[in-house]
Amino acid sequence: MKNTVSSITTTATRATEKRKPRKKRTMKNEVWCWLFLAPTLLLFAMFQGWPIMASWYYAMLDWSGLTPDSTFVGMQNFINVAKDPYFWNAFKNSFKFMLGTVPFHLIIALVLAVILHRPGLKASNLFRTFIFLPVVTTTSIVGIIMVFIWGSDGAVNDSLFKLGILDQPINWLGDATWSMFTVILISVWKNLGVNLIYWLAGLQSIPKDLYEAADVDGASGTRKFFHITVPLLIPIGTIILLLNVVNSLKAFDLIKTMTNGGPFFATDVVSTYIYRYAFTSEMGLPQLGYASAAGLFFAVTIIIIAIIQSIVTKRMKGGNQ
Amino acid sequence: MVIFRKSIFYVIMSVFCLIWIYPFLWMVSASFKSQNEFFTNGLSLIPESFTFENIIRAWNEANFEQYFINSVVITVGTIVIVLFTTATCGYALGRYDFKGKKVVYLLLIASMFVPMEFAIIPIYDLIKAMGLMNTRLGVILAESGGNHIIFILLFATFFAKIPKELEEAAVMDGSGFFRTFFTVMLPLSKPVVGSVVIMQFIWSWNSFLLPLILTLNEPDARPLSVGLYALRGENIVDWTGIAAGGTIAILPIIVIFLLLQRYFVDGIAGSVKG
Numbered sequence: 136m137k138n139t140v141s142s143i144t145t146t147a148t149r150a151t152e153k154r155k156p157r158k159k160r161t162m163k164n165e166v167w168c169w170l171f172l173a174p175t176l177l178l179f180a181m182f183q184g185w186p187i188m189a190s191w192y193y194a195m196l197d198w199s200g201l202t203p204d205s206t207f208v209g210m211q212n213f214i215n216v217a218k219d220p221y222f223w224n225a226f227k228n229s230f231k232f233m234l235g236t237v238p239f240h241l242i243i244a245l246v247l248a249v250i251l252h253r254p255g256l257k258a259s260n261l262f263r264t265f266i267f268l269p270v271v272t273t274t275s276i277v278g279i280i281m282v283f284i285w286g287s288d289g290a291v292n293d294s295l296f297k298l299g300i301l302d303q304p305i306n307w308l309g310d311a312t313w314s315m316f317t318v319i320l321i322s323v324w325k326n327l328g329v330n331l332i333y334w335l336a337g338l339q340s341i342p343k344d345l346y347e348a349a350d351v352d353g354a355s356g357t358r359k360f361f362h363i364t365v366p367l368l369i370p371i372g373t374i375i376l377l378l379n380v381v382n383s384l385k386a387f388d389l390i391k392t393m394t395n396g397g398p399f400f401a402t403d404v405v406s407t408y409i410y411r412y413a414f415t416s417e418m419g420l421p422q423l424g425y426a427s428a429a430g431l432f433f434a435v436t437i438i439i440i441a442i443i444q445s446i447v448t449k450r451m452k453g454g455n456q
Numbered sequence: 457m458v459i460f461r462k463s464i465f466y467v468i469m470s471v472f473c474l475i476w477i478y479p480f481l482w483m484v485s486a487s488f489k490s491q492n493e494f495f496t497n498g499l500s501l502i503p504e505s506f507t508f509e510n511i512i513r514a515w516n517e518a519n520f521e522q523y524f525i526n527s528v529v530i531t532v533g534t535i536v537i538v539l540f541t542t543a544t545c546g547y548a549l550g551r552y553d554f555k556g557k558k559v560v561y562l563l564l565i566a567s568m569f570v571p572m573e574f575a576i577i578p579i580y581d582l583i584k585a586m587g588l589m590n591t592r593l594g595v596i597l598a599e600s601g602g603n604h605i606i607f608i609l610l611f612a613t614f615f616a617k618i619p620k621e622l623e624e625a626a627v628m629d630g631s632g633f634f635r636t637f638f639t640v641m642l643p644l645s646k647p648v649v650g651s652v653v654i655m656q657f658i659w660s661w662n663s664f665l666l667p668l669i670l671t672l673n674e675p676d677a678r679p680l681s682v683g684l685y686a687l688r689g690e691n692i693v694d695w696t697g698i699a700a701g702g703t704i705a706i707l708p709i710i711v712i713f714l715l716l717q718r719y720f721v722d723g724i725a726g727s728v729k730g
Contacts, residue, residue: 183567268710384571
């Protein structure tokens with residue numbers, strides 16, 4: 136290593152003289168580059184490229200997956216999906232879940248980030264660690280534990296009872312009027328930490344002298360927040376928004392383990408809907424073709440949302456300049 | 457006055473943090489309670505009858521020993537594959553210009569917004585066709601095939617910043633493309649390797665949907681995340697046993713996170729900055 140570093144300067148001067156054999160080497164390097172890309176591209180082709188393309192074919196089959204025989208039914212699965220009120224219920228719930236979680240994620244995490252970002256807050260890292268902790272824990276296991284904590288005998292009912300807010304326990308996850316609310320709340324708790332880290336990364340990228348200049352002008356804290364912090368966070372904010380929207384529409388682990396889509400489909404989202412048709416016998420024989428069609432329908436919806444959002448943000452940026 | 461305001465802030469934040477992690481405190485404490493105590497005093501955080509019986513029961517009778525081994529095997533296997541593929545890919549993309557580079561970038565970045573969860577049936581069928589259904593290897597491959605563009609970008613930006621002279625010197629010393637990468641470049645990228653290892657560790661350890669569908673008929677291949685879910689399906693009343701299983705599954709990841717959180721937080725932050 137030491138030798139390598141010390142010869143840097145000499146090599147730098149020599150590099151200009153050594154132009155001729157370069158072409159051969161670039162050719163060779165190009166082959167090496169593709170060799171280095173090969174493992175990633177192979178896995179990509181197998182587990183992303185192929186599934187995306189094959190889904191369209193699967194979606195046109197009437198197929199249980201248990202036996203090799205399948206019948207080609209064309210667009211029939213898509214038509215059946217579009218006709219199924221339970222699919223639209225799940226579709227609606229996915230968006231309810233998204234609209235319930237995303238604003239909380241963004242706003243609460245931003246407020247916490249601003250609080251924790253204050254200079255001179257010595258325990259900032261410690262608080263950050265606490266808030267981040269749920270993020271690294273296994274979602275499916277957290278879901279199971281939450282069934283007890285939010286259950287009739289759990290800590291939530293007990294505390295609310297002792298505080299005099301409730302006079303009888305609520306079955307938070309088992310009661311159709313509360314279940315979606317509870318699932319959203321727990322999901323916000325689980326994922327808030329990631330957004331906190333995102334916002335903190337954004338705050339750290341704002342140059343400090345901007346605030347110092349504002350201090351000289353005698354600007355108040357709220358003015359600084361709305362005139363410096365917020366505008367400068369918009370670029371990173373749009374990325375955070377997009378990540379949250381896509382992730383919340385994909386949510387599966389928490390809902391599967393806490394409510395399994397129930398009670399009476401009140402928290403049934405598209406991912407649990409698809410799982411039910413593809414991998415359980417709750418609806419009779421598994422229907423892989425039908426489930427593929429439902430999955431594609433929703434995947435396309437998400438991609439369209441992602442594209443619209445990036446176009447809108449580009450327009451907005453263009454307008455500002 | 458300032459000190460007063462500061463201490464109020466600290467008190468509020470501390471209470472907030474305590475409530476925040478209450479579910480984990482409850483889980484760990486319940487896993488050390490006797491079943492009798494759980495029914496009379498299920499919510500307290502300090503067990504009176506401190507017993508290892510639940511942990512032992514979960515480990516020996518509820519198959520958690522096997523689940524734990526499976527989680528370790530699946531996690532380590534995935535980390536090794538993902539580290540190798542993303543480092544080599546990031547190196548080629550970050551350091552060299554070649555035809556088709558833009559296409560590869562575009563492909564990888566675009567796929568970030570494709571929700572693979574909804575195209576999972578072909579993955580299930582592919583693993584089945586490869587004869588890897590209900591095996592840990594099947595889960596490892598499927599997990600490694602997920603989207604790791606964040607890691608690739610972390611490696612690419614890191615390798616792009618290393619001065620050209622360093623590698624030209626290595627080339628002068630007669631080291632080829634392959635050896636330059638493994639002996640000079642990869643050792644330099646330790647911080648990125650650290651971030652990738654811990655992030656992938658957490659993702660693999662926690663992943664649920666893929667191992668769930670790939671081990672539907674084989675309890676012995678299940679990792680902890682799926683094993684506990686299956687246990688709850690069979691046995692809804694044994695809450696101390698479930699809490700013990702949860703503790704076995706979650707405690708290792710909390711310890712590792714607390715020890716290595718800097719790498720993790722840097723990696724997460726880097727993924728939106730880039």
